[in-house]
Amino acid sequence: MDEFLNISHEDFRKIISTVRTLRDVDFTYYAPDILMHRMTRSMYMHGVQTPDRLINKLMADNYFADLFVSEIFVPTTEMFRDYSMWKFMEDNIVEKLKNETLCKIWLPQICGDDELYSLLIILHRKRILNRCTVYATSPIPKLLNDAKSGFIDQKKIEISSANFKKIDPDADLNHYLTKEDKYDYFSPQLLDNVIFIKSDIISSNPPDNGFNLVLFRDRMLYMNVQTKKMVVDNLAKTIVTGGFFIIGIRENLNGCDYRGTFIPVSKNENIFVKVQK
Numbered sequence: 001m002d003e004f005l006n007i008s009h010e011d012f013r014k015i016i017s018t019v020r021t022l023r024d025v026d027f028t029y030y031a032p033d034i035l036m037h038r039m040t041r042s043m044y045m046h047g048v049q050t051p052d053r054l055i056n057k058l059m060a061d062n063y064f065a066d067l068f069v070s071e072i073f074v075p076t077t078e079m080f081r082d083y084s085m086w087k088f089m090e091d092n093i094v095e096k097l098k099n100e101t102l103c104k105i106w107l108p109q110i111c112g113d114d115e116l117y118s119l120l121i122i123l124h125r126k127r128i129l130n131r132c133t134v135y136a137t138s139p140i141p142k143l144l145n146d147a148k149s150g151f152i153d154q155k156k157i158e159i160s161s162a163n164f165k166k167i168d169p170d171a172d173l174n175h176y177l178t179k180e181d182k183y184d185y186f187s188p189q190l191l192d193n194v195i196f197i198k199s200d201i202i203s204s205n206p207p208d209n210g211f212n213l214v215l216f217r218d219r220m221l222y223m224n225v226q227t228k229k230m231v232v233d234n235l236a237k238t239i240v241t242g243g244f245f246i247i248g249i250r251e252n253l254n255g256c257d258y259r260g261t262f263i264p265v266s267k268n269e270n271i272f273v274k275v276q277k
Contacts, residue, residue, distance in 0.1 A: 007036060011051035015039060018055050023069050025139045029202050029227040035072065042071045066142040073140065074222070076114040079121075079160035080167060082249055085217075085269040086122060087167045093244050093271070094126045097212055103132040105213045106238065108201040110138045113147035113186075114160070119215060120190040121164075121176055133193050135207045139200035148196055150186040152177065157184065201231055206238045214239055217248030225255045232256040236274065245272045 007015075012035075016027045027035055039054075046064070048054045058065045080086045097103045107116055116136050123129040138144050152160075161173040177184050197207045201219075214235055220228045232253060239245060245262055247253065247270045253262075262272035 007040065007051050012036060012039075014055060015051060015058075018058050019065075019069055022058060022065050023140070025069055025200065026203060027072065029224065030222050031224050034222050038072045038074070042068050045071075066140070070140045070142045073109070073111040073138075073143070075112040077112075078156055078163060079114045079118045079173070080163035081114065081118075082217075082269070083163045083166040085246070085249070085271070086118060086163075088266055088269050088271065089246070090122050090126060090167065092265070093213065094122060094128065097132075098126065098128055100212055101131070103128065103212045104135070104208060104210055105132055105215065106135045106137070106207065106211045107215050108137050108199075108235070109216070109219045110136050110143060110147060111219075112143070113150075113152075114156075115215060115217065116147055116194070117150075117152075117176075117186050117190065120186075120194070121173075124176075124190065125168075125171075129190070130193065133195065133208075135195050135197060137197045137199040137201070137204075137207055139198065139204075141198055144196045144198060148191070150188060150191070152184050152186060154184060201234070202227060206234070209238050211239050211243055213244045213246070215246050217246060218250045220247065220251055229256050232258060236261050239274045241274055241276060243274050245274065246270065247272070 012032070016035075020026050043049070043054055046068075048057055058068060105119070107119070110116060116134070120129060120134065123132055136144070136147060157173065157177075164171045164173050176187050176190065178187055179185075195207070199207060216235065220231060223231065233256075235245065236258070244265070249268070249270055251270060258272070261274060261276060263275050265271050265273045
């Protein structure tokens with residue numbers, strides 16, 4: 001990959017500016033070392049050897065521009081990843097959400113459909129899916145369209161099924177899948193109460209307020225400290241008192257003044273409950 005590593009700081013700024021102009025996604029808020037790595041990886045994968053060629057290709061090829069921007073965000077790779085978190089959610093959080101007449105849930109900055117469909121299946125198992133409105137947002141239309149399609153790669157099914165059975169030995173992922181032209185898709189009924197919105201958690205207004213749950217796992221790993229603090233502050237304003245905020249076991253709230261706003265309900269899983277407005 002050595003011939004792909006010659007991205008100067010000036011080139012880096014040009015690439016970010018091009019992406020912002022073409023796709024209205026501002027990467028200046030993200031950690032530059034991680035962005036550089038993701039950009040270099042994408043260039044290598046697509047055989048684009050110089051920053052100038054990358055910029056030209058972004059401007060000339062709409063499909064590649066969508067693909068490149070989506071590849072900057074690290075995708076999830078399996079359903080029910082960190083199965084103990086999903087088990088805790090099912091046994092504790094969703095049980096409490098059953099008491100809500102109407103439950104609102106937000107998945108900001110989705111980077112694939114694994115988290116979304118894992119959540120929908122848990123809600124279905126606990127018989128509250130029809131009383132929930134789920135918002136899935138991303139600044140990348142390709143990621144939203146991929147999630148809407150319901151397509152699941154067969155290579156994911158085995159590990160996702162194994163994770164699901166760790167939650168419940170009798171669970172069967174195939175119950176939620178349909179086959180069409182030799183391909184597997186999630187049952188479209190799972191999406192009946194899902195709203196997909198093109199929205200950037202950094203620069204856009206939230207899709208709604210009064211959320212009972214915000215599921216935002218491992219997304220802040222790629223943000224600088226100032227952006228992370230701003231995002232946590234903004235998300236806190238959208239969550240109702242008694243609502244839940246899940247950030248994932250690889251994440252933390254270091255640098256965020258959350259005391260008095262959130263308290264942990266599971267330190268092992270990094271799950272918080274909002275205790276005041």
